[in-house]
Amino acid sequence: MAVVTLTINDEMVSAQEGQSLLSVLREHGIEMPTLCHLDGLSERGGCRLCMVELEGNARLQAACVTPAAEGMMVHTHSERLVKYRMMILELLFSERNHVCAVCVMNGNCELQYEAAKIGMDHVRYDYLNPALPMDASHERYAVDHNRCILCSRCVRVCDEIEGAHVWDVMGRGANSRVITDLNQPWGTSLSCTSCGKCVQVCPTGALFTKGATVAEMEKQHDFLRWILDGREKKVWAHGNGK
Numbered sequence: 001m002a003v004v005t006l007t008i009n010d011e012m013v014s015a016q017e018g019q020s021l022l023s024v025l026r027e028h029g030i031e032m033p034t035l036c037h038l039d040g041l042s043e044r045g046g047c048r049l050c051m052v053e054l055e056g057n058a059r060l061q062a063a064c065v066t067p068a069a070e071g072m073m074v075h076t077h078s079e080r081l082v083k084y085r086m087m088i089l090e091l092l093f094s095e096r097n098h099v100c101a102v103c104v105m106n107g108n109c110e111l112q113y114e115a116a117k118i119g120m121d122h123v124r125y126d127y128l129n130p131a132l133p134m135d136a137s138h139e140r141y142a143v144d145h146n147r148c149i150l151c152s153r154c155v156r157v158c159d160e161i162e163g164a165h166v167w168d169v170m171g172r173g174a175n176s177r178v179i180t181d182l183n184q185p186w187g188t189s190l191s192c193t194s195c196g197k198c199v200q201v202c203p204t205g206a207l208f209t210k211g212a213t214v215a216e217m218e219k220q221h222d223f224l225r226w227i228l229d230g231r232e233k234k235v236w237a238h239g240n241g242k
């Protein structure tokens with residue numbers, strides 16, 4: 001693969017042609033907030049927190065879905081970008097009912113972490129306060145739609161890693177909801193394998209294990225890399241004795 005040279009925050013760096021800007025930034029130690037991105041899953045470019053400015057392009061671009069290209073001039077933390085990131089986080093908080101003090105993920109939530117890191121101490125928008133349900137019909141897990149930010153990590157991990165495609169997104173805009181099977185109670189889903197991968201990748205308290213304490217809520221992402229490495233090395237391929 002060809003190597004390209006680009007400039008990030010006035011520093012010249014090299015990258016593989018086509019490599020995502022987000023991975024280039026991380027390789028060079030540039031911190032970038034992300035919510036929908038998770039190493040090991042396909043990119044969605046949905047949360048827009050990783051937006052960057054590209055010189056000569058009036059539109060902000062999501063770094064996770066923008067490939068590095070020769071001669072790119074990238075800015076990652078301009079005043080405009082910080083302002084927009086703050087606005088995105090405030091809008092996420094105002095769209096559903098993110099009451100951290102009574103959330104099972106309080107202290108382990110990626111949304112809460114990003115908001116604290118950027119210095120968000122209030123929300124300038126009206127709270128929508130939607131009356132959203134919870135589904136606790138599954139034996140081991142529950143989904144609280146009030147905490148969901150529609151990042152679709154659950155949808156992607158279930159489809160791409162577990163291969164079950166239990167989860168999907170129904171509806172439009174602020175009325176969208178993650179659903180199991182054809183919008184039936186999770187506990188009645190025949191396609192769910194109860195693997196819990198969706199729970200582990202959920203960045204907020206939308207998907208959680210029943211009966212777990214807040215201290216046990218730290219989610220594990222290591223399994224993604226482990227499964228993907230195993231697939232690449234074909235360790236579970238038929239005929240290799242595993």
Ligand code: FES
Binds near residue numbers: 033050
């Ligand atoms: Fe890039 Fe969400 S991480 S848009």
